[in-house]
Amino acid sequence: MVMQEDIEKVLISAEQVHTRIKAMALEITRDFSDIESGITIVPIMTGAMIFTADLIREMPIRMKINLMTVSSYPGASLRTQGVTVLAKQLGDVHGRHVLLIDDILDSGGTLRAVIPLLKELGADSVRSCVLLRKDRQTVKGVQADYVGFDIPDEFVVGYGLDYDSVYRNLRDICTLKPSVYSTNTPNTP
Ligand code: IMP
Ligand code: MG
DSSP states (O other): OOGGGGEEEEEEOHHHHHHHHHHHHHHHHHHHTTOTTOEEEEEEETTTHHHHHHHHTTOOSOEEEOOEEEESSOTTOSSOOOOEEEGGGOOOOTTOEEEEEEEEESSSHHHHHHHHHHHHTTOSEEEEEEEEEEOOTTOOSOOOSEEEEEEOSOOOBBTTBOBTTBOTTOSSEEEEOHHHHHTSOTTOO
16 A cells, blocks of 8 residues: 555645754753753654654753653544553653653643643653644643644644554655545544
């Protein structure tokens, strides 16, 4: 199966992403550079994997990386089914300055669940960084400190983002043809 056949349009190209990431990394590095002990990066798996890999290699500061796995879109769902935090792989964040990284801020459920958890675990400070932010009226009580791009309220894939666990390895951020969803499970609209 050729993934490219399922793409409706490219919303943000890989080149645009890389240009923006360099600017974000510069800003974040400047903000965190005076923390002597270094920072702890907490990427939310699996969506933030590719974004994190590119972003942190543009940040020449001392850092630890502690993965966290959160599930909110199980299987072929296009709307969040509630956030499940699987914090088991999380190392010790006690006394650390944390930069939380996610692929996209949609309903805000993920950040609303994860930020208090990191504080409960003793993090000194928690800042958050997302590559994409959806233009939704429902995002209440949560903000990201660093945002790559604001996008319309459309379901997107690529550059780490999936639909039903597929398309994460697309270079660009894309929308999918409606036929991709209509041939899938009852969770879809
Ligand atoms: P929130 O918890 O509703 O803010 O959504 C954040 C999580 O939902 C992200 O980490 C993504 O995994 C997933 N998500 C939200 N919108 C999309 C999308 O358009 N495509 C793929 N995944 C999405
Ligand atoms: Mg995610």
